[in-house]
Amino acid sequence: MGKVVLVLVLVGATACMNAKMEVELPDSPDMDPLVDEYDFPEAPFSIDILNDLLADAMDVKNLMASLGLISSPETGEDDPVSIALGALTALASGSGDGTETEGQALVVEGGLETQGQSITVAGQEYEGDGYIEVTRVCPGWDDELSPNPDKNGTISLTAIFHDTGFEAVVWGEADKCRYRFDNVHVLRDGEGYVHTGGALPTYDGEQFTKGEAEELLIRFVGDATLGKDTFHGDYDFRVLVTNSSLEISLDTPDGNVVYYAISETEQGFIASDGTWICNIGAKTCEKK
């Protein structure tokens, strides 16, 4: 009996020590259905619902612009999500503030560099799968000079990477994030999802190759307070970098159509029956 116990102890000890200790990757949100919604609208376009569609599109567009999610060059201000996402992209692609490239090595704050198949972050070597969390303390309503996460909240983003580079979906959370945009006090609390397309870099085992952003699909679920107005909902839009166009998926009784705007004069809808160019002022549309 004693020998049997000993054998079990030996086998158990070996099995326990042989268990692989690998980082557990978080579950990545599935944004493919939303991507399909934008790529393959379900409903045909009808001029009869033009006014309703435009009203819905303007609601989303205005809210996103108010939140700073759609850039506002005239203010020169950026929202925390854009800053955090920009930091994440810059870190991994070797560009932007706080990063520099040295040959094939990538150095971030004296800490992140590639060495063959591994990455060294501040002296700790990593390889294989993993994930990065970027946390940005929100600036608050008073543009405080030092971070105060308890008072002003945070925005956090998570990105999963493999030997081949980053996964396309970056997601995160706004936790009572206070900031100012266009001199309006903004409070955001909820979850955000970004399908980055090819924006994040790939990694071939030797070096990162900077991604070429073609489109960013952004979804925000939660509460947004602008001044005294609070909005609750589930909003999404897509930015096509190649032609600087904005797209918003809109629901109709027959499914969704996609509103697009390249400029004030070039707007329309992408529907299951084709692309429609509209003269918003004249309330007319024609098939492209």
Place this chain on the structure above:
Amino acid sequence: MREEVGRTGRRFAAAFLLAATALASTPATAYHDKTSHVTEYTAHNMSSGEWKIGIWQVGFAPWDWLMVDTWHFPWLLSVSNIGLKARFWHDDTWTVSGRTGIFKLDVAKLTKDENTDMVFKVVPTELAVSQRLSPDWELSLAGIYTGVVASGSADENEVEGAAGESNVQAVFTLEWRWSHKWAMLLRTRHLLSVQVSGKGSTTTDVGDDGFTTMTFHGNAGTSDVADLGFPETFSIVPSLAYSSEVFNVEFGLGYGNMNLPGINFPVPVKTWIPTFDMFWRW
């Protein structure tokens, strides 16, 4: 980041290295007769009720088939350890046994640093077979798997995780008994493989305004052990053993990659390897 898993592991190894190479020991043999055998890296056990106290180890065999031992000097470095060896089967020619043990290092106790909760655990597991070739010659083969796990955080700047550098070794021991009291041993050790598994995280500031931090969660890298493995990591150590009725001594000089006894960390550089052990067995 100021410290990390690998660095603390090397410190752990270095502590052992210092102690172990002070006299560069290997555990010695035993009395040379049919009932009293060499027990290190062979399949043999001590006899029932037998004690062993030496400059490196203390051991006791409650039964013929089971012995318990501990390396006493690691306890001075806050490394608690115990080993169990069980003889599964034997006849006049063959003996088969298994051995396991655990070494546990609490870094906080060693460094007196309350800010760390890092704990290292080393579990060597060994299967050994000995064959008596003739009344004077015996050959033993021991296969050893040593698992290493480190967990907890070890610095003041948010590095945490777990890591392990586990390895598989084979040890051949050829024993030639000159006389009742003298024997020559030739021991070769080969590192067959090294597996590194681990996970960790590093948090670093992005930019210089203090508003943005990045935490990197990943698996431990392997470049520091890339040069270790078969066949380049080995040692060959001939030694002489003297055994009286109670007193035993062994000394020798070999060459290769020194192995930290007990925890089986191979030292990455080749050196001369002196061996010395002294113990009393009754």
